[in-house]
Amino acid sequence: MSGEIVFRPMKESDLAKAARIEALSSPDAWSEKAFRDALLSPDTLYAVAEQDGCVVGCCGLWRFLEEADICNVAVLSSCRRQGIGTGMLRYLMEWGRRQGVRRFTLEVRKGNLAAVGLYEKLGFVVEGKRRDFYQNPRDDALILWKRS
Numbered sequence: 257m258s259g260e261i262v263f264r265p266m267k268e269s270d271l272a273k274a275a276r277i278e279a280l281s282s283p284d285a286w287s288e289k290a291f292r293d294a295l296l297s298p299d300t301l302y303a304v305a306e307q308d309g310c311v312v313g314c315c316g317l318w319r320f321l322e323e324a325d326i327c328n329v330a331v332l333s334s335c336r337r338q339g340i341g342t343g344m345l346r347y348l349m350e351w352g353r354r355q356g357v358r359r360f361t362l363e364v365r366k367g368n369l370a371a372v373g374l375y376e377k378l379g380f381v382v383e384g385k386r387r388d389f390y391q392n393p394r395d396d397a398l399i400l401w402k403r404s
């Protein structure tokens with residue numbers, strides 16, 4: 257795939273593809289039903305990245321007043337290291353800011369160096385740690401914040 261990358265809100269018709277990308281990307285993947293329930297919530301924003309007409313990435317946020325939890329960040333493995341994760345999260349956070357979000361947080365496995373690198377590049381800072389929070393494989397959770 258080499259065409260233009262478009263970032264847009266997730267639609268009902270994207271749910272199966274988003275769940276598939278997550279299942280291929282994460283040991284803690286959500287089901288299609290969990291994505292559908294999230295999309296229906298008034299407190300969420302979900303976005304996808306599309307390249308050559310195909311969904312190649314997804315991410316979401318849950319809003320609580322001026323704070324938002326970012327989750328379900330995944331890019332199709334064949335499309336990584338092209339800036340899609342960066343572009344998708346910038347799009348999602350800009351959308352969130354327009355809805356009044358001022359502080360973004362997320363949790364990530366300490367050993368997930370790709371994701372930690374992505375978040376730090378976007379200005380997230382590690383502010384906490386939950387020891388052995390994840391299982392299969394066991395890992396600490398890092399808690400990151402971006403305040404803007």
Ligand SMILES: CC(C)(COP(=O)(O)OP(=O)(O)OC[C@H]1O[C@@H](n2cnc3c(N)ncnc32)[C@H](O)[C@@H]1OP(=O)(O)O)[C@@H](O)C(=O)NCCC(=O)NCCS
Nearest residue numbers: 281329330331336337338339340341342364370371373374
């Ligand atoms: C994490 C993930 C979303 C990154 O997506 P991506 O589209 O490849 O990210 P980008 O191309 O925008 O990369 C941005 C930066 O992240 C860091 N990064 C990305 N992949 C990396 C890797 N494999 N190793 C080290 N750093 C990496 C780099 O700093 C990179 O900047 P650079 O390319 O200028 O060096 C992707 O690897 C993925 O889907 N992983 C599996 C799912 C996952 O772990 N999600 C996060 C759960 S919290």
